[in-house]
Amino acid sequence: MxxxxxxxxxxxxxxxxxxxxxxxxxxxxxxxxxxxxxxxxxxxxxxxxxxxxxxxxxxxxxxxxxxxxxxxxxxxxxxxxxxxxxxxxxxxxxxxxxxxxxxxxxxxxxxxxxxxxxxxxxxxxxxxxxxxxxxxxxxxxxxxxxxxxxxxxxxxxxxxxxxxxxxFGKNKPAPKVVPPAEPVIVPTTLNSNTLFKFNSAEISDSSALAKLAKKMSASHVEISVEIVAYTDTSGPEAYNLKLSKKRAEAVRDYFIKQGVNKQVINTAWKGEANPIASNKTRAGRIKNRRVDIIYIENNVVYH
Structure with a gap:
């Protein structure tokens, strides 16, 4: 016993x-x-x-x-x-x-x-x-x-x-389901003064684009790329919208040539819209002439 x-x-x-x-x-x-x-x-x-x-x-x-x-x-x-x-x-x-x-x-x-x-x-x-x-x-x-x-x-x-x-104890509460946090989107902003020739959609310095393209083409998981081009307010509004379209497409074409799947790339052009600085100063206009690139890999934003 x-x-x-x-x-x-x-x-x-x-x-x-x-x-x-x-x-x-x-x-x-x-x-x-x-x-x-x-x-x-x-x-x-x-x-x-x-x-x-x-x-x-x-x-x-x-x-x-x-x-x-x-x-x-x-x-x-x-x-x-x-x-x-x-x-x-x-x-x-x-x-x-x-x-x-x-x-x-x-x-x-x-x-x-x-x-x-x-x-x-x-x-x-x-x-x-x-x-x-x-x-x-x-x-x-x-x-x-x-x-x-x-x-x-x-x-x-x-x-x-x-x-x-x-x-006599209290019922066990149902576990709370916490939804996954939405990714904070911080785009990579490239200045058009450096990226393109003056008043043109021809790429003059592709070094920054090359780094991004290398990362995108080497990825083995699902990715998404969004390209949005902007201008300042110099010149006619319709001309600026057309120029931003050409610049967005030029960046897209560069990525495709570097091996990025064209199916994952989306382009947009906004012309003079959404300025990030004042167009009344030269420094402000330089900042507004830009291309934003958002690269998302497995819901993680890279910039």
């Missing part, structure tokens, strides 16, 4: 390391159980070839401290066992420290160790079993326990039981 209690102790002390969410709502629970009881009578005291057995019943109350540790008490009637001339009814009040080892989201093995009071005697007791979560509030409890050295017989009592517990 000492080996049995040692195994229970080892399971209780290791449960904390393997706990998963099972009774994570915590709190009190109350239940009832039915079972069968066997009194293991020593051969010297036995009056028949079989150990006596009866039906048992009881009520259970407990408290879940956390996912893996509880205290539990029960009041159980084990029926009548004949000891001497008259049968005697065995009733026990037991208190246990209970630990759980979780085998799934709903099921957990448990072990418990404590004491049982029968009459005026305090007896060492322990058990093992399985708890299965039927719903948020209802829990199936199947178990086996041993009460050592029952009074008047000094023999061990074994009980096999099935019960239902009702948990």
């Amino acid at each position: 000492s080996r049995f209690y040692l195994c229970i102790f080892l399971l209780l002390t290791t449960n904390a390391s393997f706990a998963e969410s099972f009774n994570d709502d915590g709190g009190w629970y109350l239940g009832g159980k039915l079972g069968a009881t066997v009194l293991d009578i020593e051969a010297a005291n036995q009056t028949s070839d079989q150990d006596p057995s009866t039906a048992s019943m009881g009520v259970v109350a407990g408290y879940n401290f956390n996912d893996f540790l509880s205290v539990e008490s029960d009041l159980s009637s084990f029926g009548k066992f004949k000891q001497g001339a008259e049968p005697e009814k065995l009733v026990a009040f037991s208190t246990y420290l209970l630990g759980r080892y979780h085998v799934s989201d709903r099921a957990a093995l448990y072990a418990k160790v404590g004491n049982s009071i029968i009459g005026n005697d305090l007896n060492l007791s322990g058990g093992i079993g399985l708890k299965y979560q039927i719903s948020q509030q209802l829990e199936l409890d199947t178990g086996y326990r041993l009460i050592g050295d029952v009074p008047n017989t000094e023999d061990d009592l074994y009980e096999f039981s099935v019960g239902i517990n009702y948990k």
Whole structure:
């Protein structure tokens, strides 16, 4: 019997390391159980070839401290066992420290160790079993326990039981689904004064474009490229819109020649729209003559 209690102790002390969410709502629970009881009578005291057995019943109350540790008490009637001339009814009040080892989201093995009071005697007791979560509030409890050295017989009592517990804890809230963050789009801005010849869509310095093209053509995942060209307000508005179109297409054609798939490239031209600086100054107009390139790889923006 000492080996049995040692195994229970080892399971209780290791449960904390393997706990998963099972009774994570915590709190009190109350239940009832039915079972069968066997009194293991020593051969010297036995009056028949079989150990006596009866039906048992009881009520259970407990408290879940956390996912893996509880205290539990029960009041159980084990029926009548004949000891001497008259049968005697065995009733026990037991208190246990209970630990759980979780085998799934709903099921957990448990072990418990404590004491049982029968009459005026305090007896060492322990058990093992399985708890299965039927719903948020209802829990199936199947178990086996041993009460050592029952009074008047000094023999061990074994009980096999099935019960239902009702948990008073709060329902577990549904996990919050956090949508993935939208990528912050920061375009690569190339100045048209450097990129193109004056008042032209002919590329004069392709060094910046070459670096981008090399990265795009080497990619082995899904990419997306958007090219948007702008001008300043110098000259007629219609002419500037046409010039921005030619410049956007020139950058597109350059990328295609460098091996970028033309199917992933989108072009747009805005002419004088969306200035990023004042067109009243020379420095401002230089900034507004630009090409914005947005390169997205696997929803990650590169610039």
